[in-house]
Amino acid sequence: MYLQGNKIIEANEVYESVLVNKFYKRQVEELTEKWKIHHAYLVFMDSYLNNGDYKFSLAKFLNDVPVNTRDKGGYNFAIRIVELLFQFARGEYNIIFQKMDGLRGYRTRYLNDNTYKRNHLFLSLLLKAEKEGFDGKAMKKADWKEIAELRKLNTYIIADWEIMPYDVLWDIFVDLAKK
Numbered sequence: 001m002y003l004q005g006n007k008i009i010e011a012n013e014v015y016e017s018v019l020v021n022k023f024y025k026r027q028v029e030e031l032t033e034k035w036k037i038h039h040a041y042l043v044f045m046d047s048y049l050n051n052g053d054y055k056f057s058l059a060k061f062l063n064d065v066p067v068n069t070r071d072k073g074g075y076n077f078a079i080r081i082v083e084l085l086f087q088f089a090r091g092e093y094n095i096i097f098q099k100m101d102g103l104r105g106y107r108t109r110y111l112n113d114n115t116y117k118r119n120h121l122f123l124s125l126l127l128k129a130e131k132e133g134f135d136g137k138a139m140k141k142a143d144w145k146e147i148a149e150l151r152k153l154n155t156y157i158i159a160d161w162e163i164m165p166y167d168v169l170w171d172i173f174v175d176l177a178k179k
Helices: 008-020 029-049 058-064 075-089 093-110 114-131 136-141 145-151 166-178
Strands: none
Touching: 008 029, 029 058, 029 075, 058 075, 075 093, 075 114, 075 166, 093 114, 114 145, 114 166, 136 166, 145 166
């Protein structure tokens, strides 16, 4: 909740308190990985809000979350999105364009269930933005139905793997595209 409210210091305090808790290391790997995923979003948001340099080892992060990487609809999607966020912020467009084809197939294979409707909508937005060449002006002016759907309250269930609301993440992608 602190992260969604852009309260980075408080979110970091919670994360640090979890890490020092003696029961943390005894938890199942899936749960400890979820904290690592939340931490990745925390690092990203801290850099984004404080004009940081987006220093974060994606390779190490991906090695640290093998269980959730195999979860094809939930936290795996959160992993893929935070990875795109860092790459987008760093201007690594060639890597992003390479991944978009894989994400197109991912959407078809894993995100058709209504449980993943918000994931599907958000990924559809990213794919449309790709067709526009991630042009910040075009993304800002876009009047795509997916944007309106994501902004509607109480339309779809917001799952726990939607660490930052997708409509907020869309606004961040648009902002980063303008830079």
